[in-house]
Amino acid sequence: MSTLKYLTAYAPELQQQVQQMIDKRQLADFLLKKYPHVHDVSNDKYLREYVMTLKNRYIKKSAPLSKVAYDSKIHVVNNALGLHSYVSRVQGAKLKSKNEIRISAIFKKAPEVFLNMIVVHELAHLKEKEHNKAFYQLCQYMLPDYHQLEFEMRLYLTYLELDGALYT
Template identity: 70%
Template structure:
């Protein structure tokens, strides 16, 4: 097995893609060109760098597409979320009994690593987590809702995976 083939097996964020795609990405990594590719397409990071700005940003998207859905009680960047655990953000639904009433809360937590990222990647993660308010599983209806809110959702997800690969192997670009 060549060094490039060994490395392809380690492209964990791209493991669902074809060997040909993984090989192309490995070549970009080997030639140290993946960061330049991403910077050309996404030349700057967003300025949504605190929980208040994140809340405003998420609520704007929610109010545009999911106005009638359940309210969100908490929206925050979370330093405890690690992409190693295959999570970029979390949507949690918490139910509690208070007296004779059942109270429920929806929360969205975004990995703190996305404080420094291009805005389209943050938007893709937010859309993904918002879609979980209506669709709990990653099924056809879930991805249709994601595409409704963000038509180029799948392309952004792929490029965000390229960004994570860049971070893992070559470091930050911003």
């Protein structure tokens, strides 16, 4: 089951069910039936607006964002889907800090719920740096079905890796 690298943390029974879907070539049908359309957040400007809308709705008092962008290198270089970076540097006598969110460019052509899940994940890092209980509680506060969407997004990534683009 080496084709299931995105699902290694899940129960073997669940991995076996997914492998059966792959073997029967049913994974694309499952994903397309559940998520027939992609979002229209197609560039960095729209992505910033999308992220800021969520930030202002759920964690308005968190640190400001200096940059929000799609990044075509994230998935390959960092084996991640999004990055939240916090940079501090001394400028004169002041300590300046910047928060940036970068989302893998593979989410430019994805269902909106998967983009939403990744953005929620990265926004949660503004308040909680570690993947701990408080982090996941914040994710669920912003997106109640966070864990189910994370699993289905992992199915989507598995499909992309095996068969290429699902949406054209």
